[in-house]
Amino acid sequence: MSLNPKRTIEELKELRALTADDNGAQRVAWTDTWLRARAWFESKTKGVPIEHHYDAAGNSWFTLRGESEKALLIGGHIDSVPNGGWLDGCLDLLAGLEILRRFATEYNGRPPLTIRVVDWADEEGARFGRSLLGSAAFAGKHSIEADRGRTDKDGIRLEDVLRRCGVEIDRFPEAEREQKNAAAYIELHIEQGPVLENLGLPLGVVLGTKGVERHAITFHGQEAHSGSTPMNVRRDALAAAAKLALEIRSIAGKHPDAVCTMGSVKTFPGIVTAVVGRCETTLDQRDLSADVLAQMYREAQDASARFAAEEKCTVEWSRIWNIEPVPFHPRLVDFCEQAVRETSRACHSLPSGPLHDAAEVARAGIPSVMMFVQSLKGISHNKIEDTREEHLEMAVTALDKLASKTAQWILNK
Numbered sequence: 001m002s003l004n005p006k007r008t009i010e011e012l013k014e015l016r017a018l019t020a021d022d023n024g025a026q027r028v029a030w031t032d033t034w035l036r037a038r039a040w041f042e043s044k045t046k047g048v049p050i051e052h053h054y055d056a057a058g059n060s061w062f063t064l065r066g067e068s069e070k071a072l073l074i075g076g077h078i079d080s081v082p083n084g085g086w087l088d089g090c091l092d093l094l095a096g097l098e099i100l101r102r103f104a105t106e107y108n109g110r111p112p113l114t115i116r117v118v119d120w121a122d123e124e125g126a127r128f129g130r131s132l133l134g135s136a137a138f139a140g141k142h143s144i145e146a147d148r149g150r151t152d153k154d155g156i157r158l159e160d161v162l163r164r165c166g167v168e169i170d171r172f173p174e175a176e177r178e179q180k181n182a183a184a185y186i187e188l189h190i191e192q193g194p195v196l197e198n199l200g201l202p203l204g205v206v207l208g209t210k211g212v213e214r215h216a217i218t219f220h221g222q223e224a225h226s227g228s229t230p231m232n233v234r235r236d237a238l239a240a241a242a243k244l245a246l247e248i249r250s251i252a253g254k255h256p257d258a259v260c261t262m263g264s265v266k267t268f269p270g271i272v273t274a275v276v277g278r279c280e281t282t283l284d285q286r287d288l289s290a291d292v293l294a295q296m297y298r299e300a301q302d303a304s305a306r307f308a309a310e311e312k313c314t315v316e317w318s319r320i321w322n323i324e325p326v327p328f329h330p331r332l333v334d335f336c337e338q339a340v341r342e343t344s345r346a347c348h349s350l351p352s353g354p355l356h357d358a359a360e361v362a363r364a365g366i367p368s369v370m371m372f373v374q375s376l377k378g379i380s381h382n383k384i385e386d387t388r389e390e391h392l393e394m395a396v397t398a399l400d401k402l403a404s405k406t407a408q409w410i411l412n413k
């Protein structure tokens with residue numbers, strides 16, 4: 001039998017029935033529901049001549065051996081956030097399974113190259129705040145010492161939870177072995193944003209994942225009585241922060257895909273009868289270009305100093321976290337665009353704001369690319385997350401075309 005995208009949709013619905021409740025998907029990594037979802041997925045591979053094993057980081061590998069040991073990798077994640085959607089992560093995985101079946105059937109169980117589908121462990125980081133846990137270990141970018149002591153909201157340690165699932169965090173480096181013979185990596189994902197829907201396009205090519213600069217910015221002024229302190233002598237830390245919150249729009253606005261967000265503002269003493277003496281804020285800046293990211297960071301620093309001076313305040317910055325942009329492989333981006341055009345005629349290329357496992361795989365030096373399928377209303381990580389079924393079918397078809405083109409490229413290399 002050839003590729004059957006309708007089966008992917010049926011299986012997504014089956015998984016939803018098995019692992020969702022009235023509030024949405026509950027496949028949080030390392031929980032019983034997640035283990036049940038994984039066992040269900042493995043049961044779906046019965047009848048396909050594959051080998052299955054877990055690596056040292058708990059990633060689940062399904063390998064269809066081919067004439068060549070060189071392997072095409074197709075990835076996804078069956079874990080979800082609490083109250084999550086029915087497509088995030090598992091669409092990628094079930095599309096990968098359908099392609100695995102297609103290769104197995106077309107080549108009588110022995111394709112010209114090896115095809116591997118991987119279910120990454122704990123992509124979401126929903127329980128312990130550590131995203132891309134399994135794919136980072138695969139890429140050799142694990143952070144064992146920082147992660148082992150992480151606790152969930154009940155105080156249970158990550159190290160202990162992993163052990164219950166048969167994963168020893170100290171053995172994470174062994175997951176790097178799976179890189180052997182990995183020649184390329186492809187991943188399908190829902191967009192989780194509104195861009196493709198606004199353009200009226202079902203599918204898009206992802207150019208890479210945006211780099212992130214994330215900082216804590218604190219403005220210091222002077223606490224003062226709100227009744228007795230004249231306006232012209234105030235040193236209002238919130239006023240300086242508020243100016244910055246508006247300025248980041250024009251800082252981001254110079255670049256087509258850049259985003260800047262001040263997501264948190266805390267005022268001290270934070271009472272109705274006091275001028276704000278201290279204002280703690282956060283800034284998150286993202287772009288696919290490292291130069292743009294550096295420029296936006298500089299401009300935000302300059303602006304914060306200017307506004308602090310205007311309000312007779314001072315400002316200090318401290319970095320919370322950052323990651324460099326990860327552009328995808330130009331050849332694979334080309335193949336992805338061809339595959340999308342052959343399936344839906346029009347195509348749009350866009351960067352991904354959210355991080356994905358593909359970013360870790362690309363960071364390991366393996367040529368990688370992602371394809372997006374439209375998300376209705378741009379909503380994800382929520383039970384109302386949805387995509388038209390005709391678009392889901394097109395996505396499976398286009399990913400299959402991308403797999404064929406990439407396979408041919410691997411064999412010709």
Ligand SMILES: [Zn+2]
Nearest residue numbers: 088089123189
């Ligand atoms: Zn996802």
